[in-house]
Amino acid sequence: MSDLLSPELSAARAAFAAFLDNAPREGRTVALHDSDADGVAAGVVWELGLKRLGYADLARVIPDRERNAWTEANRARVQAARPEALFVLDLGSQTESVIPGVPTCFVDHHRPEGAPHGDTLISAYTWDPIPNTSLLLWELLRPLANVEDLDWIAAIGTLSDLGDQAPFALIEEAKKKYKAKYLREATTLINASRRASHYHPETAARALLAHSDPRALTEATSGDVEELRAARAEVKAAMEDAKKVAPVFSGQVAWLRLNSPCQIHPLIAQIWRTRLPKYIVLAANEGYLPGRVNFSVRSASGINVLEFLRGIELDLPEGEGNYGHGHDQASGGSLPIVHWRRFLEKLGFTIS
Known part of the structure; x- marks a missing residue:
């Protein structure tokens, strides 16, 4: 088990502290963070940690369902929060600014695609093992503030992204401290939203x-937790239907055609990657966003799905979809229907 004590972490902590030193405590500090359990956990750890450091004017922003920091809609969300300093958590990095002129710190574990000149990129992509974003952020804050009681929140993000056997000491310690069943239940609820x-x-x-711990969260009867339970039930029912879908094959790709308003395509792709270990699994959801197809790509064969996707050239117009970001073994995208049809044709599929 790794405790993340490494030269890479020391350098990351120094870069994080240096960015904070240039973000005045009285200024407006904003975090744009992903909406999955790791991203939400990172955002909450960020908010609580910075409050303990004396930053009083904080705001968190969560992107829309496209989960892309650089879309016009999500940039508008960030602009509305009036940032003087910006953190982008668990949403990747690019050489293009999210908000030009606003100092930005990217904290991430996906494959980096650069960073704007003068901004700070803290990426764990080359570390071994690679920590998820909420765990990384918790570790960045530990020398600066007392965030030990936020370990369970970082553990939820870690369990969500890396699973029950994540190779980090935090997971085993959190299981002993809070009990594994409550951590797992809390992770499921947080992801359901x-x-x-x-x-x-x-x-x-x-x-x-x-809440102060995962058991308190899972046993709560508040409106928010009840909403999470209802979301979980809806997703469970959608998954039962989606599991009945059979794949269609073309070359090394297995395509599963889904139609659900729930974000089940990553889960279905993950299930089928182990059933079809010799294939690249493409789970595509035609019902998630109007006029678009959102898809997840996974492989258990060692194929780098990022490189695979980037080898499919569509020459998309600006703002007309995206794909091929994320992890070497877990990627996907979102395309308008007309471009999705071209994408399938490139793979050798036909669509009715």
């Missing part, structure tokens, strides 16, 4: 902020 059809991940963030 972004998977359900109504997409309200702020509910998950409020639930984390309102």
Whole structure:
């Protein structure tokens, strides 16, 4: 088990502290963070940690269902928060600024695609093992503030992204301290808010902020936690239907055609990657966003799915979809229907 004590962590902590030193405590500091359990956990750890450091004017922003920091809609969300300093958590990095002129710190574990000149990129992508974003952020804060009691929140993000056997000491310690069943249940509930059809991940963030440990969260009867339970039930029912879908094959790709308002395509792709270990699994959801197809790509064969996707050239117009970001073994994208049809044709599929 790793405790993340490494030269890479020391350098990351120094870069994080240096960025904070240039973000005045009285200024407006904003975090744009992902909506999955790791992203929400990172956002909550960030908020609580910075408050303990004396930053009083804080705001968290969660992107829409496209989960892309650089879309016009999500940039508008960030602009509305009036940032003087910006953190982008668990949403990748690019050489293009999210908000030009605003000093930005990217904290992430996906494959980096650069960073704007003068901004700070803290990426764990080359570390071994690679920590998820909420765990990384918790470790960055530990020398600066007392955040030991936020370990369970970082553990939820870690369990969500890396699973029960994540190779970090935090997981085993958190299981002993809080009991594994409560951590797993809390992780499922927190994830449900972004998977359900109504997409309200702020509910998950409020639930984390309102409770002191995973058992208190899972046993709560508050409106937010009840909403998470309802979301979980909806996702479970959608998954039962989606599991009945059979794959269609073309070359090395297995395509599963889904139609659900719930974000179940990553889960279905993950299930089928082990059933079809010699294939690249493409789980595509035609019902998630109007006029678009959102898809997840996984492989158990050692194929780098990022490189695979980037080898499919569509020459998309600006703002007309994206794909091929994320992890070497877990990627995907979102395309308008007309471009999705071209994407399938490139793979050798036909669509009716």
